[in-house]
Amino acid sequence: MRRIVCTFVVNGVTRELLVETNALLSEVLQDDLGLKGVHVGCGTGDCGACTVLVDGLPVLSCSTLAVTVRGKEITTVEGMANGTKLHPLQESFIEHGALQCGYCTPGMLLASKRLLEINPSPSRQDIKDALAGHLCRCTGYNKIVDAVMAAAEGEE
Amino acid sequence: MFFRALRHFEFFEPKTVAEANELLLSYGHQASVMAGGLSLIQTMKTGEKKPEAVISLQKIDSLKFIDSDNDQDLKIGALATIRSIEKSREVQKHWAVLVQTARCIGSVEVRRMGTVVGNLCDGTPASDLATILIAMGAKMRVTSSGAEREVPLENFCVGPHQTVLEEGEMVREVRVPSLGDHSFASYVNLARTKPDITKVSVGVLVKNQNGACGDVRIAVGAVAPVIVRVRKAEELLRGEKLKASTIEEAARLAQEDVVVRPITDIRSNAGYRKEMVRVLVERALTDVVDKMNGAHAH
């Protein structure tokens, strides 16, 4: 098979697409579904920018064949807010200046979302461990850790 | 449709190991087996691998397991992710050194996507898991259509990214012997930054025999085309008490072992790597001693 009809639930919406087997998840999300929040930084799994959630778990979309996640729920940063109401992490990133160029932000947000789901009150070290695969060249990370900490405290 | 980094290929998702074996046999070397997919996709992006067919194991539920029957051998199925090792209560309890080693690897995302067996099959001499698992005496269970064999992990790689796997073969699981109450393992490594690939690493396993060294295995990673055991140092230690001076001597022997033939590359240079073998062997053995003393204190 070189093309497979795939169903993905992308940000809560069921999408049926004919996907080439060689298409990466990042390529399908960007090219075929037009999701601008999917950012590819390296293509080799070393920067974490392309991270999306597959059934709630952070996955590197640049290193995942799209056909292997058919039938699954995919959340990109576009799916984090509820209408115009931002996710607490999004609010917190804005408030704490946890982003500058913003290119790593979607991956950071999604990985943090998962972290807070399994660990609602993480330590600074927990956050660093969870986000170690996410490179940021702008912020020096301090404010990102601050923002995740604050979002966690706010949720309690 | 617009940007596609990979070339076209046939894609198969067998549901059983037997099906996978058949596909492997029919496509031969034109097929690539994919578990987590991380390293395969990278090599396909660079064009190092151009498989006609990709055989994904992800739908073979029977390969998704981490088993240990009452403190017996730990069996890690071909689809068990590195992350699942980290998270397994059993592994945390009885093979804690594997958890510690797993955490040296890349990022949470990489460990969640990557499988233990995939990591071992990649055949890099810098593999953290392979280094400790060789010290622990792990074995690979290899299957092909109609046959199964077991290969000690230390004989599994014959060169960088080259394994003993023959056409049509794949690894079903890796078995790690039980440590029991008397074996102690330690893993130490050096890398440029924390998530970086290891530049030198040492894994050791020591069997405590009445306060002295029983069996001992020392594996050194990233200093030769494959992960190597430093047997002179092992021999020296066998039957000895682990005193500081003995450890120091063993570490010196390890550094000078002929199998330690490091190269200079972007991560480090040969001289440094060679010297670090001594430092890390010493540190790993010292750590083992600490663990023995800790266990004794209990």
Added chain:
Amino acid sequence: MILPGFEYRKAASVAEAIAFYNDFQGKARYLAGGTDLMPLLKYRLSTPAAVVDLKGIQELGAISADHGWLTIGANVTLFDLKNDPVVKEYFPVLCQSLEATSCETLQMRGTIGGNLLQDTRCIEYNKTMEWRTARGFCLKMGGETCNVVPHSRICLSNYCSDNALSLIALSAEVSLAGPEGDKTTGLEKIFSGCGSRVFALGPGEILTRIRIPMEKSRGVYEKLRVRNSIDYPLAAVAVAMRQNGARVCVGGVGPAPRVYDLTGTDAGSVRDGAQKAYTDARAVPNSTLSPTYRRKMVRALFRRAVNKILSEGK
């Protein structure tokens, strides 16, 4: 506007198309070029469970001349038909009506079969669902009354195929295939005369071919419209003259074309014929021009068309 949801089937043969039709218990529409059907679907004027595409039926795509007939497959596009050398040489009236059909872009898409089986049109009918709901459903939509002529019991929406007129003038016959079997009939006989159910076809019947007697003719097609392109006829007259007489077909006014065989080509006969057509024409205010004017134009175009042939020797 988006299309409603429906199943799509593509038939490779007439038999397969009919089988698909049966599969959906008749809740299917046939699709050829789609230039008529697509707007109907978008407006929700037709909401079939399935659309059966006939474009893949190769055998309906040919034009052939033998045994004294020119046979035209229903899938032949208007554009190809217009450029067919036999049509040009033998049937100038058809050439003219094809040329007068909409614009070249649509001629390239639309098929002759689809053109003949197009639905009738009305200023109150070809409208959005919201508009129609607000206005109240008319007879053609399954309502109680006509929105153009209150209390009318019959729908007088206009049949707007240009080419039906010229083909009728040329005494064309059509072949129909359906669940009940095949048959051939005069083109003028497929009309029911009622705008709310335009054609007297059986369920699932497909118009497969049109054939015209291979006899050279002279002809003229006259069409009343506001713009010189795209528009449907607001009244139209096709005349074909052969050795054994002239046949005139009037359309664009009411749900079915009317045929007149001229008894002679003298001025009186022409005038009488035109007057008859004027009297017959039942124009109602369902298009952009006034009914009175359209009726008068039926008479005028009738005379103009016939006289053109006579004077120019066409």
Added chain:
Amino acid sequence: MDDDLRVVGKRVAAVDAYQKVTGTAEYCTNISLPGMLVGKVLRSPHAHARVVKVDGSKAEVLSGVKAIVTHQDVPRKVFTYNVMTYQLPQGELQDMHLFDHKARYIGDPVAAVAAVNEEIANEALRLIDVEYEPLPAVFTVDEAVKPGAPVVHDFAENNTPVPPTPVFCYGQDVEELFKEADAIAEGTFSTSKQIQAGLEPACSVAHFHDGRLTVWSQIQLPHMARKMLAYLFDLPESKVRLIQPFAGTGFGAGTDLCCEPYACALAIKAGAPVKVLYSRSEDFANRITREHICKIEMKIGVRKDGAPLALKAKYTGDAGAYMCKAASGCGVALASNITEYKFESMYQEIEAIYTNHVACGAMRGFGGVQSSFARESLIDEVCEKIGMDPIEFRLKYHRNVGELGWFPTTQISSCGLDECLRAGAETIGWYEKKALPKNGVRRRGLGVACMAWLSGAQPMLLEHSNAILKFNEDGGCSLFVSPGNMGQGILGTLAQIAAEVLGLEYRDINLIYGDTDLTGFDIGTHASRGLYCIGRAVKKAAEDARAQILERASAILDAPADQLDIKDRKVFVKNEPERSALLSQISNACIYDYQKGCRQIVAHATVDPAEFAPPWQAGFAEVEVDTQTGVVEVIRWITVHDVGRAINPQVVEGQLEGGTAQGIGFALYEDTQIIHGKLLTDGFDKYRIPSMLDLPEHETVLVEQGDPTGPFGAKSVGESGLFLQVPAIANAIYDAVGVRIRDLPMSPERILKALKEKTAP
């Protein structure tokens, strides 16, 4: 300073953060235009080769290929990626051609293709038939200047476009002063070519339509990039429109062109939009990196009380295959040495040499990073020799207000370094920790370094900026500015300045930026100029608008304009605050006044500053060195920065913290390795920038000694965050284990080697 500020000095959210957290922000890499094609560049596999033939005929007929460009398809013009050439009256040396007849580094473009998708584009690249005549190549500056060395450019004798040239020297003969010195320290320092390594790979989209060329680019200097592209493709500037969407990179990478010329050439030929997106390895290997200085020889001499006598330095640069910023990079490195200390005399020279490497551009801390590494290391050495505390020396001998600044004609307008040094010393516990004994396998040490920088490169470079303010009928306004927006926070900061002057809220200012068709001319963003230069223009425009509002309000309130003030969107009479009119009322009247005549409030201001407003900075490192492995762990890092005025403290901290990460990366991890002209470290897996786990807890302390020339006293902060990690960590390593590391990165391998050499008999 005026403490009655309502918007300036507040932590307000970045104006574009909402788009970035919701994934709606548009970057070059995710732009998609109807009919867009994939552009790819064919690169030379040879470091040095004559391009004998380029034949695209086989590729051209491939279905889906829409354009192939080679040297035959573009005007043959000499140009440079370095668009800053327009900031110097005589320009910088230009030595590039788009697809030259000679390839001068591995990766030099020889052709490009545009196709309907990536697969076909790649196939087309394979089908282009190029015949090379390989030439011997040269990879080190020492080899390049030897007689008979391969010639990189015919015009450059000895491959030396910039022969050793003294620049910015002052005072008497330094050699004489060295004779008087009681302590001398000297050394040769080497640095690697740091890669800017923004997370977004290089990307550009171009569309040539109806005679106009529109280019989406990550450039930091949009107007000058427009000028260069217009020149390159024979178009008037007005026919070129440069749009800068959000950029996921910068740090100096955007001061040079990258994929823009190739996207443009393809778009012009194809007549359709073309996107050129470099892979990460293509980006690292071809985007021009940190300035070329690779070797610094420096010598300083002081009296026994520490009084600085003379500084002598020579900077040698491996320019790579093309000049780009080779001259200006060196120049800034030299000039930045002048400001810090009261040396009686200084002699510095620069030299740039061609090799067959990729050319060098600019990175944050242009030249100053290299000079501070050498200078601050040597200062520590002389301090040790004369037995003086390094902080003491710095407090005593740094320059101060009124003294000579970085450029011979400038003066220092403000200086908060004393406070920086004292605050930092206290925070890190300098005196207590310094006294602790050093022993064991792991040893701790402290290090300090300091630096003065600039706020724009005036008067060396043209720093022309414009700002336009347009008032709407509701009293809100649009601010038209054109910085290079890389997410550094400049946009919100400019809005704060305008809002403060106009008595508006921060969110009342609607920013229009990133499009050369819409905004006035601006140099853009480089040399830490954004806030200082553009901020001055914004303040001036806002003051003009304010005057227009007050004039109009004067008639409405029947009071002289000079007795009016604006606050909280209201104009009022100063001593009768209840006599007031809403700003919306006044602006509405300016637009819809049937009786008194309509005149919308629009203000425009131009600035071209002459002052340089130095920000001062002290950096403190505490490190732990593993003496067995050579591994250095930074335990703590403190940046203390005199920013003049933190318009938005959160943005200022963000800049300094980001600089810290890059500085620590440069000091310890980032190592660009090139062998035979081939970049080995061409990915984030090989070129390691620090991850979250590699950075210490680092802190930022702000000192606000307002500068009289800055907007609300503000000075720059863009670059200076990363000057001091290298020297302070080097000094701390020395403090911990007694070895001086003079080569970057200070890897475990180098430290262990130095430790061994030290203990060897």
